[in-house]
Amino acid sequence: xxxxxxxxxxxxxxxxxxxxxxxxxxxxxxxxxxxxxxxxxxxxxxxxxxxxxxxxxxxxxxxxxxxxxxxxxxxxxxxxxxxxxxxxxxxxxxxxxxxxxxxxxxxxxxxxxxxxxxxxxxxxxxxxxxxxxxxxxxxxxxxxxxxxxxxxxxxxxxxxxxxxxxxxxxxxxxxxxxxxxxxxxxxxxxxxxxxxxxxxxxxxxxxxxxxxxxxxxxxxxxxxxxxxxxxxxxxxxxxxxxxxxxxxxxxxxxxxxxxxxxxxxxxxxxxxxxxxxxxxxx
Amino acid sequence: xxxxxxxxxxxxxxxxxxxxxxxxxxxxxxxxxxxxxxxxxxxxxxxxxxxxxxxxxxxxxxxxxxxxxxxxxxxxxxxxxxxxxxxxxxxxxxxxxxxxxxxxxxxxxxxxxxxxxxxxxxxxxxxxxxxxxxxxxxxxxxxxxxxxxxxxxxxxxxxxxxxxxxxxxxxxxxxxxxxxxxxxxxxxxxxxxxxxxxxxxxxxxxxxxxxxxxxxxxxxxxxxxxxxxxxxxxxxxxxxxxxxxxxxxxxxxxxxxxxxxxxxxx
Numbered sequence: 001x002x003x004x005x006x007x008x009x010x011x012x013x014x015x016x017x018x019x020x021x022x023x024x025x026x027x028x029x030x031x032x033x034x035x036x037x038x039x040x041x042x043x044x045x046x047x048x049x050x051x052x053x054x055x056x057x058x059x060x061x062x063x064x065x066x067x068x069x070x071x072x073x074x075x076x077x078x079x080x081x082x083x084x085x086x087x088x089x090x091x092x093x094x095x096x097x098x099x100x101x102x103x104x105x106x107x108x109x110x111x112x113x114x115x116x117x118x119x120x121x122x123x124x125x126x127x128x129x130x131x132x133x134x135x136x137x138x139x140x141x142x143x144x145x146x147x148x149x150x151x152x153x154x155x156x157x158x159x160x161x162x163x164x165x166x167x168x169x170x171x172x173x174x175x176x177x178x179x180x181x182x183x184x185x186x187x188x189x190x191x192x193x194x195x196x197x198x199x200x201x202x203x204x205x206x207x208x209x210x211x212x213x214x215x216x217x218x219x220x221x222x223x224x225x226x227x228x229x230x231x232x233x234x235x236x237x238x239x240x241x242x243x244x245x246x247x248x249x250x251x252x253x254x255x256x257x258x259x260x261x262x263x264x265x266x267x268x269x270x271x272x273x274x275x276x277x278x279x280x281x282x
Numbered sequence: 283x284x285x286x287x288x289x290x291x292x293x294x295x296x297x298x299x300x301x302x303x304x305x306x307x308x309x310x311x312x313x314x315x316x317x318x319x320x321x322x323x324x325x326x327x328x329x330x331x332x333x334x335x336x337x338x339x340x341x342x343x344x345x346x347x348x349x350x351x352x353x354x355x356x357x358x359x360x361x362x363x364x365x366x367x368x369x370x371x372x373x374x375x376x377x378x379x380x381x382x383x384x385x386x387x388x389x390x391x392x393x394x395x396x397x398x399x400x401x402x403x404x405x406x407x408x409x410x411x412x413x414x415x416x417x418x419x420x421x422x423x424x425x426x427x428x429x430x431x432x433x434x435x436x437x438x439x440x441x442x443x444x445x446x447x448x449x450x451x452x453x454x455x456x457x458x459x460x461x462x463x464x465x466x467x468x469x470x471x472x473x474x475x476x477x478x479x480x481x482x483x484x485x486x487x488x489x490x491x492x493x494x495x496x497x498x499x500x501x502x503x504x505x506x507x508x509x510x511x512x513x514x515x516x517x518x519x520x521x522x523x524x525x526x527x528x529x530x531x532x533x534x535x536x537x538x539x540x541x542x543x544x545x546x547x548x
Contacts, residue, residue, distance in 0.1 A: 071541070
């Protein structure tokens with residue numbers, strides 16, 4: 001069964017400068033964040049969203065979680081339309097955002113999780129055990145009673161994951177989930193995500209890390225300038241170096257951007273180009 | 283219902299924990315209340331014992347008027363600040379993705395803000411009576427009804443401010459406008475009858491005027507519910523209408539913010 005479906009989805013952000021730019025200067029017009037994007041993801045699939053900054057990855061995640069509503073097209077989760085059945089969609093989606101400060105700094109990790117779990121309608125008797133479980137899953141059991149204002153970036157990120165997991169969502173949406181994690185925590189996190197997928201949780205991961213995409217994803221979407229350029233099934237090749245290289249090559253070839261952010265490069269020689277420039281610099 | 287009570291209890295607990303962990307803020311709020319009360323006490327003494335607005339001594343008149351005025355403005359301000367802070371930290375976006383409907387979440391959060399301000403009001407009135415000997419002759423039933431209706435009006439004011447904040451990122455401007463208008467027209471510090479006739483008529487269209495009238499009657503004069511029926515009914519109609527309009531406005535502004543991607547703009 002398809003858990004998440006996008007049908008011809010379009011999302012545009014309009015720029016309306018103050019006083020029509022008579023005073024100061026501000027961008028005008030609009031940014032097309034997603035343009036006619038269609039896809040579906042089944043239960044238990046792990047989808048990696050790849051693409052340069054501003055390609056539409058976070059917008060896609062926000063549309064799934066109903067933080068944003070589409071301007072055109074249909075977004076549905078678990079058979080419910082995000083536009084009209086927002087509450088039913090939200091019951092199924094757990095999200096870990098890239099913003100690390102989205103907690104109450106003067107509450108401890110446990111108190112924050114208790115608060116969000118209650119709003120996610122985890123029953124009061126079930127909450128203490130559930131909180132212990134997710135804290136253990138993200139490796140924060142030692143810091144459970146520390147005020148989160150004393151947390152490091154990595155600890156905030158782990159807590160964000162714990163918050164996303166607490167309602168045991170059918171769809172898990174993660175925006176650069178391992179950006180601030182150390183190597184051991186990252187490996188632990190990947191194992192946890194694979195386990196969730198085996199339990200039929202659909203996972204969307206926006207990442208700039210090809211190794212992570214190859215390690216986790218059963219499918220990879222490549223987005224660029226709001227368009228879905230490629231939808232690759234990775235299947236049984238999960239975690240191999242070949243998969244990582246394939247994703248990297250696909251990314252540079254289709255986006256037309258090379259390793260130095262320059263457009264229209266022949267990016268198949270990414271490695272050579274890097275070595276050449278490194279040599280010139282030294 | 284039990285789920286809603288559970289949510290309300292975690293919201294109240296969150297705000298209580300944050301308040302007590304901001305130790306200095308807690309003490310300073312209390313000191314501010316007592317300083318304000320002292321200033322009004324000496325103002326009423328300076329004006330002299332011959333001034334009896336609405337038939338009561340000036341200090342109790344001020345005590346109820348300013349106490350309720352502060353309650354209206356500060357509770358809406360506290361509620362608005364919590365939403366602004368949530369926008370700045372990105373918490374609002376995350377809260378809006380939980381399984382709790384956004385409107386339910388906003389109303390439950392407002393209850394917490396109003397509980398804090400209501401506690402301040404109770405401390406303010408109690409200190410006025412205990413320390414400065416303000417004469418109180420309360421009719422408890424009338425007081426309870428006046429308080430519930432005042433809470434509903436304050437809730438609507440808070441939701442209006444949050445609606446403006448979410449829609450235009452300028453909730454505090456609306457609150458400032460309402461706050462200053464309320465100061466002039468509600469009769470918080472002087473009888474409304476002292477104003478020119480057009481402003482008296484305008485004051486009669488402001489719900490806070492009825493709330494302060496009702497509270498003074500119930501708390502200082504011991505008036506019964508029957509004796510204040512007209513005021514209480516007017517207040518109830520205002521409360522019901524404002525709450526419905528405020529909730530509709532809030533739903534529309536939240537939907538607009540999701541569409542334009544401005545939920546976390548501030």
